[in-house]
Amino acid sequence: MNTSYIYDFRAISYAARVYSGRDALASLPAELRRHGARRAYIVCGRSVSRKTGLTARMRSILGDSYAGLYDEMGKDTPMKDVLAARDGARAAGADLLLAVGAGSVVQGARIVAILLAEKGPIENLCTQYPEDGGPAISPKLSAPKLPIINVLTAATTAQNHGGSPMIADGVDHRIEFFDPKTRPVALFWDADALLTAPASMMRASAAAIFWRATMNMGYARATPLADLSRRQVFELTRNALARLEDANDPAPRIELCVATYLMNRDVDDGGGRARHWVSRVGYAFATALFNQYEQLSQGETYAALTPTLMRKLGSRDADAMCGIAQALGVWRDGDPVAAAPLRAAAELERIFTAQGLPTRLAQLDLPRSSTDIVLAHSLKNFNSDPKREFVREREFLREVLEACW
Numbered sequence: 001m002n003t004s005y006i007y008d009f010r011a012i013s014y015a016a017r018v019y020s021g022r023d024a025l026a027s028l029p030a031e032l033r034r035h036g037a038r039r040a041y042i043v044c045g046r047s048v049s050r051k052t053g054l055t056a057r058m059r060s061i062l063g064d065s066y067a068g069l070y071d072e073m074g075k076d077t078p079m080k081d082v083l084a085a086r087d088g089a090r091a092a093g094a095d096l097l098l099a100v101g102a103g104s105v106v107q108g109a110r111i112v113a114i115l116l117a118e119k120g121p122i123e124n125l126c127t128q129y130p131e132d133g134g135p136a137i138s139p140k141l142s143a144p145k146l147p148i149i150n151v152l153t154a155a156t157t158a159q160n161h162g163g164s165p166m167i168a169d170g171v172d173h174r175i176e177f178f179d180p181k182t183r184p185v186a187l188f189w190d191a192d193a194l195l196t197a198p199a200s201m202m203r204a205s206a207a208a209i210f211w212r213a214t215m216n217m218g219y220a221r222a223t224p225l226a227d228l229s230r231r232q233v234f235e236l237t238r239n240a241l242a243r244l245e246d247a248n249d250p251a252p253r254i255e256l257c258v259a260t261y262l263m264n265r266d267v268d269d270g271g272g273r274a275r276h277w278v279s280r281v282g283y284a285f286a287t288a289l290f291n292q293y294e295q296l297s298q299g300e301t302y303a304a305l306t307p308t309l310m311r312k313l314g315s316r317d318a319d320a321m322c323g324i325a326q327a328l329g330v331w332r333d334g335d336p337v338a339a340a341p342l343r344a345a346a347e348l349e350r351i352f353t354a355q356g357l358p359t360r361l362a363q364l365d366l367p368r369s370s371t372d373i374v375l376a377h378s379l380k381n382f383n384s385d386p387k388r389e390f391v392r393e394r395e396f397l398r399e400v401l402e403a404c405w
Contacts, residue, residue, distance in 0.1 A: 003219065003220060003221065003222060003227055003323075004220065004221050005221070005222065005223065005224050005227065006221050006222060006223050006270070007223075007224075009223040009225075009269075009270030010270055011223075011225060011268060011269045011270050012268045013268065014160070014180075014183050014268065015185070016160060016183065016184055016185055016186060016187060017031065017185070017186045017187070018186070018187045018188075018189065018261070019031075019186065019187070019188045019189070019190070020188075020189040020190075020254060020257070021189070021190075021191055021250075021254070022190075022191045022192070022250075023190070023191075023192075024188050024189060024190040024191070024193075025057070025058065025061055025151065025188055025190045025192075025193065026061070027188075028058070028061050028062065028149070028188070029061065029062070029063070029065065031149060031185075031186045032062075032065055032096060034185075035096060035147045035185060036095075037065065037095050037096035037147065038064075038065055038095060039065070039067035039092060039093050039094050039095045039096065040062055040065050040066060040067055040094070040095075040096045040097075040098050040149075041067045041068050041069070041070070041088070041089045041092050041094035041096070041097055041098065042055060042058065042059075042066075042068070042069045042070070042071075042098045042100055043069075043070050043073055043085050043089075043097060043098065043099050043100070043101075043105055043108060043109045043112060044069070044070075044071050044073060044099070044100040044101050044105055045071065045072070045073045045074065045101050045104070045105055046071055046072060048071070048100055048101050048105075048153060048196065049069065049071035050071070052153075052196040054100065054151075054153070054192075054193055054196050055069060055071070055100065057192075058098070058100065058151070067092040067093065067094050067095075068088060068089075068091075068092035068094070069088075070084060070085040070088045070089070072084060072085075073085060073101070073104060073105045073108045074104065075104055075294060076104055076165075076166075076167050076290065076291050077104045077105075077107045077108045077111070077164070077165065077166040077167065078166065078167055078168070079122075079166050079167065079168035079169075079175065080168075081108065082108050082111045082112060082115070082166055083115070085108060085109075085112045086112045086115045086116055089112055089116060089146075090116060094116075094146065095146060096146055096147050096148070096149065097109045097112060097113055097146050097147070097148045097149070098148075098149050098151060099148060099149070099150045099151065099184075100151045100153065100193075101151075101152075101153050101154075102152065102153055102154040102155075102156045102158075102197075102201075102205065103156040103157075103158040103298075106150050106152075106156060106158045106159055107158050107164040107165060107166070108164070108166065109148055109150075110148065110161075110162075110164040110177070110179070110182035111164050111166055111177055113145040113146050113148060113179075113182050114141060114145065114164075114177055114179055114182060116145075116146060117141075117143040117144060117145050117146070118141055118143050119143075122175070124139065125139060125141060125177060126139075126175045126176055126177050127139075127175075127176040127177070127178065127382050129173070129380050129388075133388050133391045133392075134388065135386060135387050135388060136380075136382045136386050136388065138176075138178045138382065141177070141178075141179040141181070144181065145179065145181045145182050147184075147185045148182060148183075148184045148185065149184055149185060149186045149187075149188065150184045150186075150187050150188065151188040151190065151193055152187070152188065152189055152190075152193065152194065152257060153193055153194060153196050153197045154194070154197045154201060154202060154205045154253070154256075155205055155206075155209060155253065155256035155257045155259065155260045156205065156260055157209070157212065157260045157263050157264060159184070159187055159257070159260060159261065159264070160183055160184055160187060160261065160264050161183070161264060162178055162179055162180040162181070162182055162183050163176065163177065163178040163383070164176070164177045164178075164182070165177075167291050172373075172376050172377060172380065173376075173377050173379075173380030173381070174287065174291060174377070174380075174381070176382050187257075187261070189254050189257040189258075191250035191253075191254065192250075194250050194253040194254065194257070195247065195248070195250055195253070197253075199244060199245060199247060201297075202244045202253060203244055203299065203355060203356070203357075204297035204298065204299035204300060205256070205297075205298075205299060206237065206240060206241045206244055206252075206256055206299065207241070207297075207298075207299025207300065207302065207303055207352070207355060207357055208297070208298035208299040208302055209237050209256055209259055209260055209263075210237040210238065210241050210299075210351075211282075211299070211302040211303070211306065212263060212279075213230075213233045213234045213236075213237040213238075213259065213263070214234065214324060214327065214328070214348070215274050215276075215278065215279035215282070215324070216230050216233070216234070216263070216266070216274045216279075217230060217234055217274075217323050217324050217326075217327035218274045218276050218278070218279065218317065218319075218320030218321065218323045218324045219274055219320065219323055220319045220320075220323060222271055223269060223270040223271055225265075225266075225269035225270065225271070226266045226269050226270060226271025227271075229262045229263070229265055229266045229269065229271065230266060230271070232259075232262060233259045233262050233263055233266075234327055236255050236256070236258060236259040236262075237256065237259050239252075239255070240252035240253075240255045240256050240259070241351075241355065274320060276316070276317035276320035276321075277313040277316045277317055278306070278309045278310050278313050278314060278317070278320070278321075278341075280384045280385065281309055281313060281378075281384070281390075281397065281400065282302060282305050282306055282309050283381070283383060283384045284377075284378035284379075284381040284384040284385060284390065285301075285305055285309075285374060285378055285401060285404070286298060286301040286302050286305055287377070287378075287381060287384075288373075288374040288375075288376075288377035288378045288381075289301045289305075289361075289366070289370075289374055291377065292370065292373060292374060292377070293364075293366065293370075296364065299357065300357050300358055300364065301364070303348075303352040303355075303357035303358055303359060304357075304358040304359060304360055304361050304363060304364055304404065305361070305404050306345075306348055307345040307346075307348055307349045307352075307359050308345075308360070308400075308403050308404045309400065309404070310341045310342075310344055310345040310348070311341060311342060311345050312400045312403055313400065314340070314341025314342075314344070314345070315338070315341065318337050318338075318340065321337075321340040321341040321344060322337060322340040324340070324344045325339075325340040325341070325343050325344040325347070326340075328343075328344055328347045328348070329347075330343040330344060330346070330347045331343055331344070360404065360405060361404045361405045362405050368402070368405055371398065371401055371402060374401060375394070375397060375398055375401060378390065378397065378401075379391055379394065
């Protein structure tokens with residue numbers, strides 16, 4: 001399957017510095033000075049602050065610039081934690097936010113910056129879903145935001161985005177925010193910081209990144225920059241996935257940071273994530289599941305869903321499935337197009353099983369009665385379905401979700 005280039009495109013570069021490798025955090029004071037910051041407030045989760053020496057190390061590096069710490073940010077960014085972090089940062093007189101962790105923490109710090117700066121109730125600041133099923137509306141947030149520095153403990157595509165979701169009790173979907181002014185001014189891929197994450201967490205994180213990299217290979221046309229990024233990301237993630245067991249080797253962890261950074265560059269370089277039905281529905285279902293069940297990770301949820309989704313939805317985007325199957329080495333030009341989603345599904349089952357990941361929802365020990373709530377959450381997911389196409393296919397998507405068990 002040959003890829004044709006799109007030459008009419010726009011590429012955007014956002015100002016941010018990346019510090020990577022051994023003792024990368026030594027550059028943190030200079031980065032604070034660059035932004036005139038004297039009151040750096042750390043946002044992280046309990047594991048980072050109480051099971052590793054990372055925050056103590058950072059306090060030592062920051063010295064008098066350390067303004068305080070909120071270390072209760074929970075999985076999937078709960079609203080109560082975001083509000084507590086906002087209040088803590090405000091009381092500390094923070095002039096810069098330091099997010100230390102992975103996706104939930106990085107997203108939480110961005111929402112903290114929004115809530116510190118913007119006026120009005122939260123429901124007016126987040127993405128809104130009209131009751132008539134019309135397109136989602138993302139309000140423009142104009143107030144200047146505190147600079148944010150992200151110190152990663154695990155690779156995440158959240159590291160340099162401008163969008164952030166959080167969860168809240170009694171709300172039937174993620175509460176989503178978008179503000180490009182919350183993109184980080186700097187990223188730190190410090191080797192020792194990345195080695196603080198346990199191998200189990202890294203396997204789950206790597207599986208989620210590999211899933212996205214694989215889905216993004218479902219394209220027939222792309223800008224030259226996006227094409228190069230996608231191929232490189234796929235190879236980086238596939239190779240790193242098999243090398244995470246060495247608890248003393250930061251290389252595959254840094255490679256995954258590079259991969260997720262390039263995934264985001266893909267969007268800025270005029271590409272954008274693959275928009276085929278398997279990736280869109282997979283993202284919506286998986287997000288609803290791991291937001292609903294505390295014990296689930298993104299990686300294992302994607303693994304449990306994707307083979308069935310490819311078999312059920314793959315025929316809707318035949319070219320995309322051929323690209324994915326070809327990248328996985330199970331399809332080549334001249335093979336039957338109809339075979340591509342089936343072969344790709346089988347190969348992904350093999351890869352996920354070899355990593356100890358589930359390939360059916362039944363393996364996650366979830367109640368089938370959760371179908372209704374998962375479907376309801378999936379119908380309000382801006383990243384997957386900004387035009388609300390899923391609403392018109394509600395019953396079909398219910399059948400697809402039930403088949404994943």
